[in-house]
Amino acid sequence: MPITNFLMQDQREFHLPASDFPYVEHFREVLTGYNVDKFEKLKPKLIQGVDDMLAYDIPELLENFKNPYK
Numbered sequence: 373m374p375i376t377n378f379l380m381q382d383q384r385e386f387h388l389p390a391s392d393f394p395y396v397e398h399f400r401e402v403l404t405g406y407n408v409d410k411f412e413k414l415k416p417k418l419i420q421g422v423d424d425m426l427a428y429d430i431p432e433l434l435e436n437f438k439n440p441y442k
Contacts (some may be wrong), residue, residue, distance in 0.1 A: 379393050
């Protein structure tokens with residue numbers, strides 16, 4: 373499967389904007405030095421933990437700081 377298919381699949385699955393992904397040709401060149409089959413698989417539970425942190429924990433933490441624009 374071409375690298376563009378993997379990137380598009382991840383973009384759809386994780387609801388990511390296209391701008392979060394690298395330029396495909398450059399990325400393809402960089403990956404030639406790696407064996408992608410040996411990459412560790414994504415862990416959905418870990419992804420969900422990071423997503424929750426960004427959605428809830430970080431905003432809660434930021435509430436502790438004064439907003440200079442108010």
